[in-house]
Amino acid sequence: ARDAQYPFTEDYNGEQPDGFTWMQATLRHGRRWSAAAAYLHPALKRPNLTVKTKALVERIEFDGERAIGIRYGQGGPSVSARAECEVILSGGTINSPQLLMLSGIGDPAHLRDHGIDVVMPLRGVGQNLADHTSSAFIFRRHDGGPFQRNMRFDRVVLSLIRAYLGKGGFAADLPFGITGFLKTTPDVPAPDIQMLFWMGATTTASPWLPPFKKAFTDSFSVRIMPMHPTSRGHVALASSRPEDAAIIHQNFFGTEEEWETMRRGLRMARELVASPRLKVFGGEEIAPGADKQSDAEIDTHIRATMGTVHHPVGTCKMGPDTDPEAVVDGELRVRGVDGLRVVDASVMPDLIGGATNAPVIMMAEKAADMILGKEPLPPADV
Ligand SMILES: Cc1cc2nc3c(=O)[nH]c(=O)nc-3n(C[C@H](O)[C@H](O)[C@H](O)COP(=O)(O)OP(=O)(O)OC[C@H]3O[C@@H](n4cnc5c(N)ncnc54)[C@H](O)[C@@H]3O)c2cc1C
Incomplete structure (x- = not known):
């Protein structure tokens, strides 16, 4: 990323949010630490608390x-x-x-x-x-990358046991570790996208074991999340019964600005993957495909692949x-x-x-x- 003129930051929650760095997570003793575990469990014995x-x-x-x-x-x-x-x-x-x-x-x-x-x-x-969305371009990686290697059936079983025992390792980690908060245009005062490198295409990666099952095609994806969407949805009642789920009208991509940010971000991902340092890993575009260059073609891919980031x-x-x-x-x-x-x-x-x-x-x-x-x-x- 540095070679491609992107900044590096030690801490995207610190004074310099812009740049590439490692993901931060809410962890304790190497495990995801929920708000309930951090705040509620220690207070359970209080006489003035009933759960x-x-x-x-x-x-x-x-x-x-x-x-x-x-x-x-x-x-x-x-x-x-x-x-x-x-x-x-x-x-x-x-x-x-x-x-x-x-x-x-x-x-x-x-x-x-x-x-x-x-x-x-x-x-x-x-x-x-308001909610964050994401869409990703998927790229071929030369076979034998760490994710593909670790997904071999015998290895993944051992990794799962290890993770379950609290010993860390491959299965205790998320398949994305490198992220960047970036500006897609110099006109914005703060980063307007998060770019996330993701090991293995989530839809095709699965455990493999020769001679029973061939390894999946090794790949990686670069996911773009516009940080400041301008469209707004709403939540409505389906009925007056509390058991009935509310109706969620997300209204994603309701503004042209959101489309433009997502397109710029995806094109940045493409450029970055084509840079000499990343090319050594492969980089042939699997989806949507290097021939899909126009706004309309990229929009078709966004429509087919985007989803909520649950924020x-x-x-x-x-x-x-x-x-x-x-x-x-x-x-x-x-x-x-x-x-x-x-x-x-x-x-x-x-x-x-x-x-x-x-x-x-x-x-x-x-x-x-x-x-x-x-x-x-x-x-x-x-
Ligand atoms: C799949 C997923 C992945 C996420 N990943 C990340 C991440 O990696 N990083 C990050 O920063 N954020 C992440 N988030 C977002 C983060 O979890 C939320 O922003 C955060 O939990 C919101 O907290 P909250 O207190 O507003 O709501 P919630 O955490 O949703 O808490 C609301 C609680 O109210 C309860 N409740 C609702 N209605 C009733 C009712 N009628 N009666 C009784 N109980 C009720 C619900 O069961 C729930 O326990 C993720 C969210 C999801 C869904």
Whole structure:
């Protein structure tokens, strides 16, 4: 990448986000470390904490405009849980707006369509859905690369046992390690794509063992994720029943800007793979194919291969009172009602230029301080 004039960065979450580097991950002792393992499990013995598993929250209960608890079920008849101070809703970007709407907070017309009494008209609930997408070009790699080698049946079985015992190794790692946050045009102030090198085409790679099964064609892909999509989707109720999944209208690639960014990113991937340092690994383009050069041909490939990167945000967005679409205020309190906050990815007004898990954890820590009424920390000198 350096030879192709791309920068290198030690830490894309540090002062220089631009450039290629190794992926960062939420790990402890070499294993993925979930928010539950980090925060909930150590607190389970507290006398003021009760965890109900396999419970479906059906709605928030109100006394007038004050949230006083929730109604939930665990397979049997639903019961109420009362809140002494406030209700904290953390259902995520799809389910937090669904629960608000089921509880009477949302666009009055949509609520009435489903026979739900309006507690507070807030038309922004469920709107402003933003998510990262990705699409990849796939390239041939000379046979015998590390991914193909490690996927031989006997090796992969041993790797899985090793990983299961917590000893690390091939099966404990993700098949992508090198990434870059890059600008596809000098006009943007910050990187507008993430480029991810991925070992082996995910659709064709599988365990192999001679003489029973031949090895798959060794390959690698370069995945492009536009960081700041401008189109917005929305989440709507399918019905007034909490068991019914909400309807997700993603509206991906709803703006020309998003198409242009994705095309520029994919063309950058092509150029990079053709650079002398990478050519030694192979580089013949398998998909969409080197002859597919026009915008229309690249768009056809994007349409056929793109998918979500699972970073939905924005459906209960934070904003000032002057913003009619804002659902929560600067302290994450739902506007117009008392005793109710939303603390999850849904409150982000816009997508950040990276993955969402760590920022949500950071927001939850900040929310804990707000709930406890702690003063904001003084600005840090970083
Ligand atoms: C497949 C996948 C891969 C991802 N990979 C990455 C990654 O590599 N890096 C990264 O940074 N981010 C990643 N993310 C995104 C990251 O996981 C999310 O941004 C983050 O978990 C959002 O946190 P949240 O608290 O908003 O919602 P969630 O983590 O979704 O938590 C919401 C919780 O509410 C529960 N819930 C919802 N409705 C109800 C109800 N009615 N009753 C009871 N419980 C309910 C849900 O079961 C869930 O446990 C990934 C997401 C997915 C889906």
